[in-house]
Amino acid sequence: MTYNHTIYAVLGALTTECRTGYAIKQLIDQSLNHFWKISYGQIYPALKQLVTDDLATIEHISEEGKPQRKEYHLTQKGEDVLKKWLEKPIDQIPTEKNEVLFKLFFARHLPMEHTIRHLREYQKRLQDQYSTYKGIENMLLTNHPKDTDLTYWLITLDYGKRTTQAAIEWTEVTLDTFLKG
Amino acid sequence: MTYNHTIYAVLGALTTECRTGYAIKQLIDQSLNHFWKISYGQIYPALKQLVTDDLATIEHISEEGKPQRKEYHLTQKGEDVLKKWLEKPIDQIPTEKNEVLFKLFFARHLPMEHTIRHLREYQKRLQDQYSTYKGIENMLLTNHPKDTDLTYWLITLDYGKRTTQAAIEWTEVTLDTFLKG
DNA sequence: CCTACCATGTAATTCGTTACATGATTAT
DNA sequence: ATAATCATGTAACGAATTACATGGTAGG
Numbered sequence: 001m002t003y004n005h006t007i008y009a010v011l012g013a014l015t016t017e018c019r020t021g022y023a024i025k026q027l028i029d030q031s032l033n034h035f036w037k038i039s040y041g042q043i044y045p046a047l048k049q050l051v052t053d054d055l056a057t058i059e060h061i062s063e064e065g066k067p068q069r070k071e072y073h074l075t076q077k078g079e080d081v082l083k084k085w086l087e088k089p090i091d092q093i094p095t096e097k098n099e100v101l102f103k104l105f106f107a108r109h110l111p112m113e114h115t116i117r118h119l120r121e122y123q124k125r126l127q128d129q130y131s132t133y134k135g136i137e138n139m140l141l142t143n144h145p146k147d148t149d150l151t152y153w154l155i156t157l158d159y160g161k162r163t164t165q166a167a168i169e170w171t172e173v174t175l176d177t178f179l180k181g
Numbered sequence: 182m183t184y185n186h187t188i189y190a191v192l193g194a195l196t197t198e199c200r201t202g203y204a205i206k207q208l209i210d211q212s213l214n215h216f217w218k219i220s221y222g223q224i225y226p227a228l229k230q231l232v233t234d235d236l237a238t239i240e241h242i243s244e245e246g247k248p249q250r251k252e253y254h255l256t257q258k259g260e261d262v263l264k265k266w267l268e269k270p271i272d273q274i275p276t277e278k279n280e281v282l283f284k285l286f287f288a289r290h291l292p293m294e295h296t297i298r299h300l301r302e303y304q305k306r307l308q309d310q311y312s313t314y315k316g317i318e319n320m321l322l323t324n325h326p327k328d329t330d331l332t333y334w335l336i337t338l339d340y341g342k343r344t345t346q347a348a349i350e351w352t353e354v355t356l357d358t359f360l361k362g
Numbered sequence: 363c364c365t366a367c368c369a370t371g372t373a374a375t376t377c378g379t380t381a382c383a384t385g386a387t388t389a390t
Numbered sequence: 391a392t393a394a395t396c397a398t399g400t401a402a403c404g405a406a407t408t409a410c411a412t413g414g415t416a417g418g
Contacts, residue, residue: 012287035279067386096277098216101337106193108333152289166347248414
């Protein structure tokens with residue numbers, strides 16, 4: 001039996017304190033945002049399937065003064081399925097679809113101003129992204145200094161910082177060649 | 182009227198000497214491979230739509246001793262639609278889905294060997310990718326020294342090289358922390 | 363002969379986003 | 391009041407991959 005990435009993402013999220021679909025969405029948005037995205041349209045059907053396939057149990061909870069919610073917990077089978085997948089070698093290096101490079105490539109016979117504008121805009125966004133990473137990093141270091149998970153979180157952040165920094169440097173040298181060359 | 186990226190990719194390809202669906206696939210696989218992918222299942226329906234919408238003309242060609250083929254040429258309208266899109270600001274910075282970071286994040290309570298294995302495997306692939314970029318670069322510099330398109334090709338290659346190099350460095354420092362720390 | 367390459371296409375399936383729909387609670 | 395947050399879901403749509411199906415030509 002083979003599952004898709006969404007299932008593993010939800011299984012993974014359920015190894016943390018996240019117990020509801022809502023909380024899973026939050027976790028992934030906040031912690032994995034720069035290398036993984038997910039929508040409610042994926043999460044809720046996935047949770048349903050987990051229960052059907054005995055990978056998780058569901059618990060309906062109605063607490064006084066709180067909205068009704070459904071808490072999910074991994075079963076042994078669920079943990080096994082996740083672990084097995086985590087051990088498996090990585091399939092593909094997926095190609096990121098980069099619209100800037102795409103436009104750059106096909107704009108080679110068009111006026112250079114457009115390209116320069118795109119590059120400046122892209123640079124700005126990359127810089128914002130970099131600032132966001134730094135912000136999260138500082139937040140983590142001051143607010144969660146004991147957490148053992150911290151290391152792993154910082155490692156994925158470091159990846160984002162390094163690749164973003166490299167992309168920023170690319171925009172700099174590329175803008176230089178266009179403006180000076 | 183708004184089109185999807187596939188349409189623009191095919192329009193863009195038709196600004197080069199590519200005239201058939203087969204040639205378009207080859208161009209994108211060879212030149213845009215590190216930031217764009219496409220399949221025949223996208224190309225042929227797109228070409229059909231281009232003709233329907235008057236963005237391209239079709240020409241059935243039967244040459245002696247050659248397989249039958251269909252040559253497409255951009256119309257003025259096609260060129261206009263492409264140019265207009267190329268000028269438009271970039272929508273989104275899409276999040277690349279990174280399975281290594283994903284597994285790393287969720288494997289934080291699992292034995293470290295798995296993670297180290299994944300990192301080494303990833304590093305190897307990144308190094309291969311980097312070599313490929315260098316290979317293409319050298320090929321371009323020796324074989325197409327006059328081409329004006331060359332600059333743009335080299336620029337997109339440079340992006341790939343820089344971000345890949347940054348990712349390689351990340352694997353190095355991360356492996357270090359796991360092995361020494 | 364057989365493999366590689368040139369060439370075109372469709373259908374099924376999977377995957378993901380977006381819009382829609384609902385409703386309780388908390389803080390301002 | 392009302393906005394923000396917590397909470398759950400479905401339906402429609404769009405996009406992309408994969409498998410399938412076909413057939414010619416060139417070179418070893």
